[in-house]
Amino acid sequence: MPNPAILLVSDQYAEILETQFWRYQREYDLHVAHSAEEAMAATERIHAAGGQVALFVADSRLADVHVLKAFHDWRSIVPTARRLVTASWENFLEDSTAFRPGLAKGKFDAFLLMPRGIRDEEFHTAITEMLSDWGSTSATPEVDSVRIVTPTVDGSTLSIRDFLYRMGMPTRTYGPESPVGQEILAELADAGVSGTEVRFPVVKPMNGTPVCAPTVHDVAISIYGAPSDIDVDQVVDLAIVRGGPAGLAAAVYGASEGLSTVVVEAEAIGGQAGTSSMIRNYLGFPRGISGMRLAQRARSQAIRFGTRFFTGWPVEKLTLGEDHHVLSTGGGELRARSVVIASGVAYRKLQVEAVDSLVGRGVFYGAAMTAAREMEDRDVFVVGGGNSAGQAAVHLSRFARSVTILIRRPSLAETMSSYLINEVEYNPRITVRGCGEVVDGGGEGQLDWIEIRDTTNGTLSRHQAGGLFLLLGAEPHCEWLPDGVVRDAKGFVLTGRDVPKETWVNGLPPGNLETTAPGVFAVGDIRADSMKRVASASGEGASVVPLVHAWLEPRR
Template sequence: MPNPAILLVSENHSDVLEEQFWRYQRDYDLHTVHSATQALAVTEQIHQAGGQVALYVADSRLPDSHVLKAFHEWRSIVATARRLVVAHWDNFREDSEALRLGLAKGKFDAMLLMPRGVRDEEFHTAVTEMLSDWGSTVAAPEVDAVRIITPSIDAQALAIRDFLYRMGMPVRTYSPESPEGQEILAMLDGAEPKYPIVRPMNGDPVCAPTVHDVAISIYGAPSDIDLDQVVDLAIVGGGPAGLAAAVYGASEGLNTVVVEAEAIGGQAGTSSMIRNYLGFPRGISGMRLAQRARGQAIRFGTRFFTGWGVEGLRLGEGIHTLETGGGEIRARAVIIASGVSYRKLRVESIDSLVGLGVFYGAAMTAAKEMEDRDVYVVGGGNSAGQAAVHLSRFARSVTILIRRPSLAETMSDYLINEIEYNPRISVQSCAEVVDGGGEGRLDWIEIKNTDTGELSRHEAGGLFLLLGAEPQCDWLPEQVVLDERGFVLTGRDVPKETWRDGLPPGNLETTAPGVFAVGDIRAGSMKRVASATGEGASVVPLVHNWLEDLR
């Protein structure tokens, strides 16, 4: 198979672009054309030959088309390619102003100044980030750290693959008949294969594992926790709030551990592209953000224990104990950052097909299998919008179903603009899914109009359910007071009768001394990545104050 392609499109500056992009020619096929029409013809040739276009690099001024119209035409053939506008210095101020609205609506991914000389590393940093994003969300990895052998992608295989993706590990799926499959089957020494079979990083293959088994085979059993040591700070949950608390806590000298039941990153780790997070003008995927934060926390000394959920919290005088299936962790301060799960649809016929065309959350690795299918996304929040945009790169159509009259109340404006522009995405308001089914996997869904009660049946190749927050706080003791929806109360929101010495707890402190709550699990939180990281950072001074009081 040929290398993925990079198309350079410019009438007057193609020599400059060719000179700049020569460094990519080992891994990508470079095509230089001088007009939008020529680029369209090359795109069709690549597509018909079964190739892929990774990146379009288009001059802000083309001789035969407006650059945004050209992107629209190229995207109709290759929806997955990233789109970069480069403007000559003489035109940059005028063209950037004219194209600003198109960038806000998602008509292209980035706009850069055309390099004026060699080693313009700021320019190439942007290019490599775009190629990296394309490679992680579209292309199969060239080198796989983990191999999954299975005759078909079922719910179990998909859950494992999604977990590995969120942990930033390159993974590929092979059939048992493939050379790679035969090689791993031979390692079973004649034992009856039970699928899926997972072989992590040249280790021994594991038959029919759970996500928990895979985590142990890669990272080791989490029961290796040092049970004899009392740590300063134990954080329950490795989402944005927990990661921020870990970075700030460990960087300020606190002996810090993070306990995470699943993959680092929480719900945010499933987001294909977060565009409104401060400091990332071209956006960043939730997985990359989480893995960078994890590496940052480790650098300061944080220890991560993944694979065991916390089953209980025993409060003590100055030392609290977290109970997990792998042992106990004793800590002077505890931060609850366990986030929330997506609320269940609770339609039996739909829930019986989870993993078989029905997915809770974005299920990033399932998107590639939605090619030429009609897909439905249920939910009106940012996560649903991000999932719809990502799915539109593969699916024939994506329909967002919401109960409200519009997305305006629940979704960020930048996402609404991008959705309105995308011809593959439509929004159906006042709608809910009430039934669905199929032979072995989802084939159809039934939608109810909440205003009229009218029912309609639709073919569906995929159903992605992002229905809002549902807290999981059954492991907390009764001393930690929750609101009527099950979220953790903090600060002045706690009942007055639980105040100590006539004063409310600190802003992010719960009704249990030395126990804090941040992020989505906290009652009244904003349910945004940036606000979660802000709370994670803000809670650390409160932890310091608590530890000082203990001393």
């Protein structure tokens, strides 16, 4: 298998680009073309040989065709490649203005000034970020930190792979009959599990012992520890339930300001945002950042300040107390003077039995990032009109033959950010169908078709479908909360002036992010009337820490 290719395209500046990209030639095959036509021929040769193009780097001014037309043509052959426009110093100001609309519509991924000398690390930081993004979402991992052995890639395997992806752990799947599979099963037999005792999938963590781990919970325990590992003896200042953007922000700011801070996470950190292939409107990341990378960086930042994370244990109960509260999990109890509820929301179920019976076999709730590679040359449907659905559709279009976004409303205008609507409209593989809903589906052990009802006239139509991704909006799960934490009719936690007046103390409402239970706060999507955006959730996570300080100060 050849190395992935980086294709450099320029007439006047080809030599400069080739010199700048020498540092990548050990792990990538560099190809230089002096025109779009020459680049197309090189792309076809690479594709025909079974190779991959990781990155197109094109001069902003090509001699034979406009560079955006060239990108469109190259993308028809290699849709997974990242696309960079680079402009020379004399053309940069003029071309940066001209190319701005195309960048906003997703016609390419980045616009950079061409390096004028050696060690232009700002330029190469962008290059490595793009290659990293390509490597984590499009390419098969070359180095795996976790190996999965299974005869079939079923729903359980896909859930485990998504969990490991969100935890930043490169993963590969092997059949039991493969050399790697045989080696891992032999190691499992040496540990006393063999023959009919083996339950697939078998998971082998890096430098660890293989285990039969049929669920995400089992994998989390095998990697992060057994129940007895929740060993916090003292009463901590701050306990945070779940590690989405809001919980991670609270952890960073709480620990950095000297609070003893613990995060209890049921699955992978990042919440729903952690499944996003690319978030382009988050402050400070002009080229975008995947939800997984954002969550991993925030987790590392929180750990640096002293936050402790316990992964794999959902909180089952919150017991309120005067001096401290108690969080109960399957792995033990945690006592805390203050609690921040950042448990986020889950996608609503379709509640069509024939479709739900195929979850993991062509039907997925959420973006299911690792399932995207299995959608190659299939017709795929994404149900939902929010940003998560738009990001999933754009990512799936790199693999699927076609992607249809299905929504009940007439258009996406009311529910999706403008920048994503522009990307969706430009992408030739994506179409939007309004006023429709999935009412049936089926297939022989795998999703083959779905039935759509037109919500305006009730007519039914059947469509071939190789994949169905359901991102149906927010549904809170707060069954573990006591009655002392009041929620609205939909189950979202009430805070501040939204709580019932009869619960106010001395005629005053709780603080803006404080619940009806003293010392218990709520941030992010779980809070009633929150914005349901990554940036707003992060802001609330940071904003809650001063309120926690104010609560703790008289009690110190």
